[in-house]
Amino acid sequence: MMEILGQLTDGIWLALLPVNLMLIIIGVTLGLFIGAMPGLGSVNGVAILLPITFLVPPASAIIFLAAIYYGAMYGGAISSITLGIPGASTAVATTFDGRPLALQGKARLALVTAALASFIGGTVANLLFTGFAPLLASVALSFGPPEIFALMLLAFATFVGLGGDDIPKTIFSICIGLVLAAVGFDEISGEPRLIFGDISGFMHGINFLVLAIGVYGIGEMLWTIDSTRGKITSTETKMTVKGTIEDAKYGMKHSWKGTTIGSFLGFFVGILPAAGATPGSLMAYGVAKLTSKNPEKFGKGHPEGVAAPEAANNSASTGSMLPMLTLGIPGSPTTAILLGGMVIWGLTPGPRLFIDQPEFVWGLIGSFYVSNFFALVVNLSFIPLFIAMLRMPFTILASMIFVLSVVGGYAATRDMHDVWLMLGFGFAAYILRKLDFPLAPAVLAIVLGPIAEPTLRQSLLLSSGDPAIFFNRPIAGPITVVAIILILLPLFKFFWFKYRGVKEVA
Amino acid sequence: MSLRKKIAAATVGLVALSSAGIANAWEPTKPIDFVIMAGAGGGADQIARFIQSVAEKGKMTPRPLIPNNKGGGSGAEALIALNTSKDPDHTILVTLNSFFTTPLRQPNLGIDIGTFTPVAMMGVDPFVLWVHKDRGINTFEDWQSKVKEADGEWVMGGTGKGQEDSLVTTWLEQNYGMKIKYIPYKGGGAVAKDLAGQQIMSSVNNPSEAKGFYQNGDVVPLVSFSDERLPLVADVPTVKELGKDFSYYNQRAVVGAPGMSDEAAAYYQNLFKEIYDSEEWQGYMASESLSPLWMDAAEQKTYWQTQVDRHKELLAKMAK
Structure with a gap:
């Protein structure tokens, strides 16, 4: 343990060298804005800036990229909250409660809560990473297809098993998401599915961001126009230091539980190579709602609903560095590009990296701590700027949202087909919302579907079609059982009340 | 480009037909x-x-x-x-x-x-056949007998039917008279990871994909499907040395x-x-x-x- 602390201190010193510190501050600021731009996420930021890193030594290069990654995780929340358009795929769950809070004139509360939760999530993840990296790598290895499928089942269960929602409508929404997730080439057989003749735009599948921006950007805009008729939607109080501190206190008091759940769950999902920060943040939202004493507040502007996914996406992005460094397998699209960067710098990611390149590894880990701190400071100092946007009349804001949504929809795949698709999703979402269908489960399904389907099929191939494989493995078994109980919970409740009702009548 | 410039360019092109000037100008x-x-x-x-x-x-x-x-x-x-x-x-x-x-x-x-x-x-x-070290298999012959013993229950991972590694796997099945259960994955990296985690029993991976786990001692190379021995795994024979004229x-x-x-x-x-x-x-x-x-x-x-x-x-x- 002492050895780890010594190495960590060296790493933090390395990150604090003037050139590295400068790169970190530039990185988090750039990342913040890249993350806040709908359609541009950390993937794009890291990919665009990768070539620049050849000008500096490898340790500084990866520190810079990690800083961008961190900044983008913070930045994603900004447009999710202020405009209702998810700034990045990892921040979709943040719109669920962040947007309603902004509409109630509590954008500052939402932004401050998001920043603090992100910081805590990042810190928890850093501590776990520092202390247990090699051990956690072996945990990631013990997750084969059946375990990952069981985990996906659990994620769906948290969304179905929530009390209060209309369960048939939730299931309908999940099914829509799953069908959309199936569009494109099938990974197992290599055959195209649901491409409607030969529309080439469907061949690459439906990009999750296209759906999310359509549903939350366009759909939300239509909904707000319909309900406010173009009036100013938010009467935000002035940005004062005192007010910000009060918000910070209030936000943390009401969302410590969501933050804790997000921090740990996000990290754990992040270290699994198949998953990454987007499923992590959605699952954290689901679990926070499930375990909350007042689940009915979620989706209507509950700080906890902002804190859980924000803590989770930061925690998961640190977590997803772990399989990249120790197994050479990227845990998220962004780390895939970082992995490419490491190969270019002449480093071999894998189990030997910690032993062969301790200076690089600890310099990187040290930079996580420093980046996380500066991301918080930079983010908090920009909050007044973002809140100022909300003082605009909605008629102006709406056109901004529209433009940003179209740009975001195009940027995701650079295909006009997806812009039309996004507009279609926006209209459909508006109508479904009018009919009281919950849309979050559809978004969850299109994220988790592409992970759940192949792992289900791989598992059944492993077991020659016997579903017992999900029950008789030491890790998959308990997860599957919990998931099934959660799914059946509403049914039990239904019969329980019915039985009691009958008895009372008698 | 104006018409005059075009004509000028064409003239230069005609004059300097043999030179690569224009071709390289793109x-x-x-x-x-x-x-x-x-x-x-x-x-x-x-x-x-x-x-x-x-x-x-x-x-x-x-x-x-x-x-x-x-x-x-x-x-x-x-x-x-x-x-x-x-x-x-x-x-x-x-x-x-x-x-x-x-x-x-x-x-x-x-x-x-x-x-x-x-x-x-x-x-x-090139491609190499890998197995997890805990299987206790050290030679290609060992591997063959273990796979035959498993009688269709030997699990290999790969990147999908019709993909490079699956062609090699099929070749192994058909030339050594064995049956293998083949699980498709998204990419070679995921296959290498699941071999190291013993979710699958062996794999046909590129050396670059398995290198990290090999150097750490998690996986053992058994045979390579190259024309010459590979510098990374110089002790490992090629299938050619073992008597089958095949490389991939x-x-x-x-x-x-x-x-x-x-x-x-x-x-x-x-x-x-x-x-x-x-x-x-x-x-x-x-x-x-x-x-x-x-x-x-x-x-x-x-x-x-x-x-x-x-x-x-x-x-x-x-x-x-």
């Missing part, structure tokens, strides 16, 4: 769409990003190469993107063997690789979109020759165990034909 005027036939993080993706970095570092292109992952449908998505490219002079593709197999397996895509423009063969990636490599080549102009093709051919000769690329090939195999454009066209014929045969055997 340069990209906008960012080059650098399509990758695989998802982010895999072998082909790493190579594309490495090439991009070499070009960037040496300032070899006036406009940047922009990597664009289109891995859907065993690369069908990428082939369609090239086939329908509106700007063939700025569209190039990093390929694997799915460049040959995907059009054969999905004739309805309407892809004729003969129309594509050869640019450069950057090297070929994954091509790491760059091709241009159909309809690319001769001038642009010449530009990219020169560019990739320069990248191929760079110290960085030569170092990359050595560290990632790629075998060098430079070919010029004409040789590549011939190579494509032999590969198409060979894969037709391998796929036909697989269907049996």
Whole structure:
């Protein structure tokens, strides 16, 4: 343990060298804005800036990229909250409660809560990473297809098993998401599915961001126009230091539980190579709602609903560095590009990296701590700027949202087909919302579907079609059982009340 | 370009017919769409990003190469993107063997690789049979008897039916009389990880994919499917040494979109020759165990034909 602390201190010193510190501050600021731009996420930021890193030594290069990654995780929340358009795929769950809070004139509360939760999530993840990296790598290895499928089942269960929602409508929404997730080439057989003749735009599948921006950007805009008729939607109080501190206190008091759940769950999902920060943040939202004493507040502007996914996406992005460094397998699209960067710098990611390149590894880990701190400071100092946007009349804001949504929809795949698709999703979402269908489960399904389907099929191939494989493995078994109980919970409740009702009548 | 300039240029061209002046004058005027036939993080993706970095570092292109992952449908998505490219002079593709197999397996895509423009063969990636060390298997013979004992319950992972490693796996089944349960994964990296975690029993992986786990002692190489022994695993015999005339490599080549102009093709051919000769690329090939195999454009066209014929045969055997 002492050895780890010594190495960590060296790493933090390395990150604090003037050139590295400068790169970190530039990185988090750039990342913040890249993350806040709908359609541009950390993937794009890291990919665009990768070539620049050849000008500096490898340790500084990866520190810079990690800083961008961190900044983008913070930045994603900004447009999710202020405009209702998810700034990045990892921040979709943040719109669920962040947007309603902004509409109630509590954008500052939402932004401050998001920043603090992100910081805590990042810190928890850093501590776990520092202390247990090699051990956690072996945990990631013990997750084969059946375990990952069981985990996906659990994620769906948290969304179905929530009390209060209309369960048939939730299931309908999940099914829509799953069908959309199936569009494109099938990974197992290599055959195209649901491409409607030969529309080439469907061949690459439906990009999750296209759906999310359509549903939350366009759909939300239509909904707000319909309900406010173009009036100013938010009467935000002035940005004062005192007010910000009060918000910070209030936000943390009401969302410590969501933050804790997000921090740990996000990290754990992040270290699994198949998953990454987007499923992590959605699952954290689901679990926070499930375990909350007042689940009915979620989706209507509950700080906890902002804190859980924000803590989770930061925690998961640190977590997803772990399989990249120790197994050479990227845990998220962004780390895939970082992995490419490491190969270019002449480093071999894998189990030997910690032993062969301790200076690089600890310099990187040290930079996580420093980046996380500066991301918080930079983010908090920009909050007044973002809140100022909300003082605009909605008629102006709406056109901004529209433009940003179209740009975001195009940027995701650079295909006009997806812009039309996004507009279609926006209209459909508006109508479904009018009919009281919950849309979050559809978004969850299109994220988790592409992970759940192949792992289900791989598992059944492993077991020659016997579903017992999900029950008789030491890790998959308990997860599957919990998931099934959660799914059946509403049914039990239904019969329980019915039985009691009958008895009372008698 | 004004008409007068055009005439002037044409005149110069006529005068200097023999000189390469005009042919070499073509340069990209906008960012080059650098399509990758695989998802982010895999072998082909790493190579594309490495090439991009070499070009960037040496300032070899006036406009940047922009990597664009289109891995859907065993690369069908990428082939369609090239086939329908509106700007063939700025569209190039990093390929694997799915460049040959995907059009054969999905004739309805309407892809004729003969129309594509050869640019450069950057090297070929060999395959090795790996097993987890806890299986206690140290030789290929051991492995064969264990697989036969398992009687159809021996589990191997790979990147999908019809993909490079599955062709090798099928070859093993048919030539050594065994039955293997084959589980498809998203990429070679995921296969290597699940072998290290003992979710599967053995795998046919490129050395670059299994290298980290091999150096850590988690996985053991048993036999290589290359013509010569590989420097990374010099103790491991080739199947040729063990008496079967077979070798199989994954091509790491760059091709241009159909309809690319001769001038642009010449530009990219020169560019990739320069990248191929760079110290960085030569170092990359050595560290990632790629075998060098430079070919010029004409040789590549011939190579494509032999590969198409060979894969037709391998796929036909697989269907049996």
